[in-house]
Amino acid sequence: MKTHRVSPSRKIRLAKIDTTGTPGFKGDKAAGEARVARLADRLNALQDLMFAEGKQRLLVVLQAMDTGGKDGTVRSVFARVGQQGARVANFKAPTSTELAHDYLWRVHSEVPGRGEIVIFNRSHYEDVLVVRVHEFVPKEVWRRRYDQINAFERMLAEEGTTIVKFFLHISREEQKERLEARLAEPDKRWKFNPGDLKERERWGDYMTAYEDVLNKTSTPWAPWYVVPADRKWYRDLVVAETLVETLERLGMKYPQPDWDPTSIKVPA
């Protein structure tokens, strides 16, 4: 899965990445889904271990264009972990209270504690994406945010938080199909917002903004992964595999009690 990791030393160009590709996996869709299911079980076991050990914190950042599959990824990858094992923090348009603070304020309050997994559905990266594309703040303000974000994430990492960031990369054509599917199904129509089409018109601006994000903020302590996401099963596979590998590298252990388990008798 390292093939998807953005190296700080080599600039990436999103247009050159095949959003329908499945590099590193030879199986078909059914084999991919079966593998995701096994990885979801493994992730569940690792979450249990992480909670039991109570030392590590895991922060997963999900970013994507509209219809890019953030919700679906959470559903598949964390299917076996459950609500008690992982929490989603959604960052929508900021409230007036949030806007009254710096842009990292609302984000900081949601980072994981010991033993916790938190998934950011959108994140502080919106403050250099939608905010930049729509010029909600002047250029000199958003330009210095890359360094601010790197410093913030570095602090989190140095204090014990493992950070993994995914950009779910779909093509413009795939988005068209997904938006049309929403319009076609009466029970999905509520997800469609005519305003989404305005954002779609700015596709090129968003790709430029994402490229800057990926090239400026993929660090050794908080790497970005660009996930080819037109095929949902492959998207889920990359995210699940990356998280399992990341957690396995932490060398976690179940804590040993400081009392002798055989000495304890539960009275009737």
Next chain:
Amino acid sequence: MKTHRVSPSRKIRLAKIDTTGTPGFKGDKAAGEARVARLADRLNALQDLMFAEGKQRLLVVLQAMDTGGKDGTVRSVFARVGQQGARVANFKAPTSTELAHDYLWRVHSEVPGRGEIVIFNRSHYEDVLVVRVHEFVPKEVWRRRYDQINAFERMLAEEGTTIVKFFLHISREEQKERLEARLAEPDKRWKFNPGDLKERERWGDYMTAYEDVLNKTSTPWAPWYVVPADRKWYRDLVVAETLVETLERLGMKYPQPDWDPTSIKVPA
């Protein structure tokens, strides 16, 4: 499932309830589990509808003795709903900041917003359970809390929150088996706390405290259900069925767009 609902007009005695019973269901364990899986799917569909409609709020309160199965219930019943569809609020021993406020303060901040499902894993009821049993506050303080809680929940209900409360009722013998199972498995041992045995000694006091809770705070706007919980599949079945029935009674509808879906064309 109405058989498990605590009527405000008829006092219940916990000792008279068979914790191994499966009233209202004729099938065996396998049939029960299959039904829970179907109900979990239905609950997922209802959550989608609830979020889409954006009007209702659902608050689920789970209370139980230690090992009573609160975590397992969340895992089974909300298995298909996912982290985005339902959130768990855990209420552990209060922090010093929480203790500096009234006991409903930390609880109020976690209640669901429109379209949201929130599950309370423990709740404000601990303030008339553990707090009463251990006399953390004088009797005159905890005694007036039943009325305070009823008034608080009535306000929530009148403002649009549906409240359903479950007491997962296990026997003292079943707890012994579950504690012993935790001790026996190395990967489960961390869940065992020698202090749990001290609470177990107070079983009778807890049952008295639970009976008062059930008899004083099962209201038309926030009913309690006593769930026979020695059999995990039956426990899950009662909770899932009750939630599905409750949500189906709300008569929710997918919102209709105020624009004509056929008039919208997604540009290339």
